[in-house]
Amino acid sequence: MPEASGKLTSAPITIRIHERDNVAIVANSGGLPQGTALTSGAVLRDHVPQGHKVALMDLAIDAPVLRYGIPIGFALQAIPAGSWVHERLLRMPDARGLEDLPIATVKPEPLPPLEGFTFEGYRNPDGSVGTRNILAITQTVQCVAGVTEFAVRRIKTELLPKFPNVDDVVALEHSYGCGVAIDAPDSIVPIRTLRNISLNPNFGGEVMVVSLGCEKLQPDRLLPPGSIPLVDKRQGTNAVGQLDVVCLQDDAHVGFMSMVNSIMHHAKDHLCRLNARRRETVPASELVVGVQCGGSDAFSGVTANPAVGFCTDLLVRAGASVMFSETTEVRDGIAQLTARATTPEVAQAMIREMAWYDAYLKHGSVDRSANTTPGNKKGGLSNIVEKAMGSIVKSGASPISNVLAPGEKLKTKGLTYAATPASDFICGTLQLAAGMNLHVFTTGRGTPYGLAEVPVIKVATRTDLARRWHDLMDVNAGTIADGSATIEEVGWELFRLMLDVASGRKKTWAEHWKLHNALVLFNPAPVT
Numbered sequence: 186m187p188e189a190s191g192k193l194t195s196a197p198i199t200i201r202i203h204e205r206d207n208v209a210i211v212a213n214s215g216g217l218p219q220g221t222a223l224t225s226g227a228v229l230r231d232h233v234p235q236g237h238k239v240a241l242m243d244l245a246i247d248a249p250v251l252r253y254g255i256p257i258g259f260a261l262q263a264i265p266a267g268s269w270v271h272e273r274l275l276r277m278p279d280a281r282g283l284e285d286l287p288i289a290t291v292k293p294e295p296l297p298p299l300e301g302f303t304f305e306g307y308r309n310p311d312g313s314v315g316t317r318n319i320l321a322i323t324q325t326v327q328c329v330a331g332v333t334e335f336a337v338r339r340i341k342t343e344l345l346p347k348f349p350n351v352d353d354v355v356a357l358e359h360s361y362g363c364g365v366a367i368d369a370p371d372s373i374v375p376i377r378t379l380r381n382i383s384l385n386p387n388f389g390g391e392v393m394v395v396s397l398g399c400e401k402l403q404p405d406r407l408l409p410p411g412s413i414p415l416v417d418k419r420q421g422t423n424a425v426g427q428l429d430v431v432c433l434q435d436d437a438h439v440g441f442m443s444m445v446n447s448i449m450h451h452a453k454d455h456l457c458r459l460n461a462r463r464r465e466t467v468p469a470s471e472l473v474v475g476v477q478c479g480g481s482d483a484f485s486g487v488t489a490n491p492a493v494g495f496c497t498d499l500l501v502r503a504g505a506s507v508m509f510s511e512t513t514e515v516r517d518g519i520a521q522l523t524a525r526a527t528t529p530e531v532a533q534a535m536i537r538e539m540a541w542y543d544a545y546l547k548h549g550s551v552d553r554s555a556n557t558t559p560g561n562k563k564g565g566l567s568n569i570v571e572k573a574m575g576s577i578v579k580s581g582a583s584p585i586s587n588v589l590a591p592g593e594k595l596k597t598k599g600l601t602y603a604a605t606p607a608s609d610f611i612c613g614t615l616q617l618a619a620g621m622n623l624h625v626f627t628t629g630r631g632t633p634y635g636l637a638e639v640p641v642i643k644v645a646t647r648t649d650l651a652r653r654w655h656d657l658m659d660v661n662a663g664t665i666a667d668g669s670a671t672i673e674e675v676g677w678e679l680f681r682l683m684l685d686v687a688s689g690r691k692k693t694w695a696e697h698w699k700l701h702n703a704l705v706l707f708n709p710a711p712v713t
């Protein structure tokens with residue numbers, strides 16, 4: 186497990202991202218006091234907290250405040266050089282319209298393929314590869330969650346020790362299935378999310394469903410015939426390709442224990458087959474990585490996200506699949522995204538997803554500015570424009586070759602924009618549905634986020650966070666701000682850690698402590 190490293194220094198350190206920028210952020214832990222002389226010549230007129238911006242020159246009223254080379258806001262008053270530039274001094278720019286965008290205009294020189302990197306994974310009958318060997322119990326409706334959880338506790342204590350090659354048993358609890366307008370057009374989002382999660386590569390194709398009986402989301406609606414891949418050479422009590430369902434309202438069940446025993450009996454068949462799975466050496470191209478951030482600060486776009494972006498490019502060069510998401514956190518960068526699309530069709534799909542999300546937010550009488558949190562602002566991020574410019578960096582510089590709507594399953598290699606809300610749990614749930622087998626999560630404020638279904642590698646943006654949360658953070662990208670490591674070095678460290686974690690040679694801290702956040706569905710359709 187990587188240790189927090191990098192020494193703190195008392196010399197003033199400010200970070201300017203782009204040569205056009207007229208502000209820089211203060212990197213020193215604890216910030217810098219009033220009167221500090223910066224190398225740029227400016228003398229601080231205020232105490233500037235860590236991660237917050239300082240004006241490098243005099244800014245007139247209405248002048249653009251430039252970070253990442255673009256206006257993140259306009260000065261509401263004259264701001265003298267050396268001032269603390271906080272969110273109360275800035276007017277946020279309007280969102281870029283979705284018309285007249287540059288379409289597939291950037292044609293980067295292809296980076297050389299990255300060959301020879303492998304990991305030890307579980308090859309599935311459908312060709313996908315798992316990084317863990319987990320029995321997942323799918324549920325059609327929240328009503329069955331308590332019974333399933335009771336059964337899972339017994340499975341873990343009574344059955345799992347007999348199947349040493351199986352890592353875990355996970356009940357896929359969720360709030361959907363009944364009390365919802367299931368025929369509303371947008372119900373396709375939660376339904377396909379649940380369907381595709383049950384087919385995640387870490388579950389080995391062993392789909393098992395617990396149903397109540399009277400719910401709207403009936404098992405054959407959740408997983409219609411043909412949605413489960415047909416599997417050859419499979420020996421077991423279940424017919425090939427037939428959905429395995431335990432229905433609690435079935436007349437055969439008399440008493441609670443009869444339901445629990447039924448779930449355990451069905452689980453045993455799946456555990457037998459999962460237990461026969463063995464890791465084999467597979468190319469790094471079998472990784473399906475979802476990247477996201479949560480609890481961001483002004484360092485996110487300087488340290489952790491650029492390192493993840495470098496790693497994204499390594500993965501694309503290795504032929505792997507990488508998804509970036511979080512629509513409200515990339516909306517302000519739409520022009521650079523459509524420019525990086527490989528084809529006009531990919532660019533149009535991105536615009537379609539952004540337009541849909543704009544309308545979704547407008548229906549709730551808000552816009553993308555509803556995204557930022559008190560913690561983001563405390564960490565130095567003035568508004569969503571500044572946050573988005575730091576967030577989008579996770580996507581690296583590779584061409585964007587594919588777009589997924591929320592809950593869709595990924596079928597291609599390369600870099601994909603998987604449209605999701607930025608909410609950590611909803612984004613993670615949708616990336617799971619897309620088929621993610623490894624999750625990378627950056628944080629500046631700190632979050633103990635973890636999922637039961639896939640390993641989550643957490644990257645700290647600051648050395649101070651990595652030091653205090655030394656047994657929760659897997660990688661310290663704060664070394665980049667400290668000057669003790671480069672973006673490339675941390676990117677390579679992350680890449681190698683990913684291969685170790687995917688192989689099961691290393692566990693993430695979230696796995697070590699069994700920190701599991703709930704699956705949270707995105708349901709844009711009405712409930713009844």
Ligand code: CA
Nearest residue numbers: 478479607609
């Ligand atoms: Ca997030």
